Amino acid sequence: MxxxxxxxxxxxxxxxxxxxxxxxxxxxxxxxxxxxxxxxxxxxxxxxxxxxxxxxxxxxxxxxxxxxxxxxxxRSVIEQATSWLDSFKTLLVRYESCVEIWVSFHWLAFVVLFLRKIER
Known part of the structure; x- marks a missing residue:
């Protein structure tokens, strides 16, 4: 396609x-x-x-x-955010069959990335 x-x-x-x-x-x-x-x-x-x-x-x-x-x-800002998400193995390949859990893992990743950012 x-x-x-x-x-x-x-x-x-x-x-x-x-x-x-x-x-x-x-x-x-x-x-x-x-x-x-x-x-x-x-x-x-x-x-x-x-x-x-x-x-x-x-x-x-x-x-x-x-x-x-x-x-x-x-555009590099978006690409950098995407590569940060790729560092979470659970998100790299969708193992979850339940959409709600998969989305929740994304929210957890966003929180972790945010906490890393404000820690500096």
Whole structure:
């Protein structure tokens, strides 16, 4: 399944939860640089800030999309939080069959990370 199909599934889930996607932005690295994903975001009125993939050739006639370097730097905060969560083996692979327990483990991890942060 391609990134566009997964993106579509995510959008449907968010819309079912009555969360508006318009006027939000997607801040992603060059691995997500595809014309199809950019069009899917445009269709849902999401702004994109996706780094250009140097391995994907751009014709001289193609217009480069807007890219904000400062927004792009902020994406590392999310990636760092995700990697912190990956340090908890219980969360890395979902062993729990009960959703409530799985979510509770996430809350415990957030508390541990927060306590580590304020301890400094």
């Amino acid at each position: 391609g990134i566009e199909a997964l993106f579509e599934q995510l959008c449907v889930l968010l819309e079912e939860a009555e969360l508006s996607l318009s006027d939000l932005f997607l801040n992603a690295d060059s691995g997500f640089n595809s014309q199809q994903l950019r069009l899917a975001c445009q269709h849902r009125q999401l702004e994109t800030n996706i780094a250009l993939n140097r391995h994907c050739g751009l014709s001289s006639a193609s217009r480069l999309p807007y890219f904000d370097e400062e927004w792009y730097k902020r």
